[in-house]
Amino acid sequence: MQFHTLKLSIEDKVATVTLDRPDVRNAFNEQSIAELTLAFDGLGRNDSVRAIVLAAxxxxxxAGADLNWMKKMAGYxxxxxxADALQLARMLRTIYLCPQPVVAKVQGDCYAGGMGLVAACDIVITAEESNFCLSEVKLGLIPATISPYVIKAMGENAARRYFLTAERFSAREAQRIGFAHEVVPADTLDAKTxxxxxxxxxxxxxxxxxxxALVRDVAGKPVTQxxxxxxxxxxxxxxxxxxxREGVQSFLEKRKPNWLN
Known part of the structure; x- marks a missing residue:
C-alpha cells in the first residue's frame, strides 16, 4: 500500500499505523480519512497481524479536522x-470493528475528531503531558460523527460536560472518566505500549x-434468556x-501453546 498521510509498518505480528502530518498537528482531511480506512480494512484481513498500534x-x-478541509466544507x-461525514463515520467504524485489538498510543494533544480516533480503539495509553478537548461547540458545531465512540469511552455523564463546555482536560482527567486506560511519563510511553x-x-x-467481539456485543444489553x-x-x-482445545491442553501439560511458537 502507498500512503501519503500516514506510515504503516508490520513487525513481529504487530502493525503500527502512524499519523504523519506533523506540520498540521496530524489533522485529518479527505485523503487521511480514506487512507486510514484502507489501512485498517487491509490489516483486519491480515491474519498474521495480531495487534495494531495507532500512533502519531x-x-x-x-488536532481534529484540517483547516483547509474545513474551509472547503463551509461551501458544501x-x-x-x-456524504463527507459518512466517509469519516466509515473510517471510525472500520477501526472500531477491526478484528485485532487496536492500541492508541497518544503522545501529545488530542482534540475534536482526534478523540474519535482514539475512542474507536480498544486500549488507550497516553503521555501524562497530553491534553484532550471536544472543541466542536466553540465553532458552532457538534461532535456528532464521533459521538457513538466517545460516549462509549467516557460515559454519558462526562460527555454531557465536555461536549457542552469544550473545556480542555488533562490526561489524568481522561483516565479518571475512563477515556484513557494508562497515563505514563512521555519517556516511558514506548516501553509501556x-x-x-x-x-x-x-x-x-x-x-x-x-x-x-464479546465486549462489543454484550455491553449494555439486558440479561435476557x-x-x-x-x-x-x-x-x-x-x-x-x-x-x-490447544490452550486448555497446553495448560494441563504445563507447556507453551502452539501459537507462541
Whole structure:
C-alpha cells in the first residue's frame, strides 16, 4: 500500500499505523480519512497481524479536522456535507470493528475528531503531558460523527460536560472518566505500549478476536434468556475450537501453546 498521510509498518505480528502530518498537528482531511480506512480494512484481513498500534508523529496526536478541509466544507451543500461525514463515520467504524485489538498510543494533544480516533480503539495509553478537548461547540458545531465512540469511552455523564463546555482536560482527567486506560511519563510511553502489546500477542489470536467481539456485543444489553443462550453458545463454540482445545491442553501439560511458537 502507498500512503501519503500516514506510515504503516508490520513487525513481529504487530502493525503500527502512524499519523504523519506533523506540520498540521496530524489533522485529518479527505485523503487521511480514506487512507486510514484502507489501512485498517487491509490489516483486519491480515491474519498474521495480531495487534495494531495507532500512533502519531510530532508534538500533537491529532488536532481534529484540517483547516483547509474545513474551509472547503463551509461551501458544501447539505448533501455534500452528509456524504463527507459518512466517509469519516466509515473510517471510525472500520477501526472500531477491526478484528485485532487496536492500541492508541497518544503522545501529545488530542482534540475534536482526534478523540474519535482514539475512542474507536480498544486500549488507550497516553503521555501524562497530553491534553484532550471536544472543541466542536466553540465553532458552532457538534461532535456528532464521533459521538457513538466517545460516549462509549467516557460515559454519558462526562460527555454531557465536555461536549457542552469544550473545556480542555488533562490526561489524568481522561483516565479518571475512563477515556484513557494508562497515563505514563512521555519517556516511558514506548516501553509501556510495547509491554501491553506483548501481552496481547501472547494470547490466543482467536480468543482475543472473539473476546473483543464479546465486549462489543454484550455491553449494555439486558440479561435476557436470549443473551444467556448467546453467551453459552460462544463458550461452547470456542471450547471446541482448535485454539480452545490447544490452550486448555497446553495448560494441563504445563507447556507453551502452539501459537507462541
Amino acid at each position: 508523529n510530532g508534538p500533537a496526536f491529532c 451543500s447539505h448533501a455534500e456535507n452528509h 510495547a509491554e501491553l502489546v506483548k501481552a496481547l500477542v501472547s494470547n490466543s489470536p482467536n480468543a482475543v478476536r472473539q473476546a473483543k 436470549e443473551l444467556l443462550a448467546d453467551t453459552a453458545e460462544r463458550i461452547a463454540h470456542i471450547r471446541a475450537s482448535e485454539q480452545g
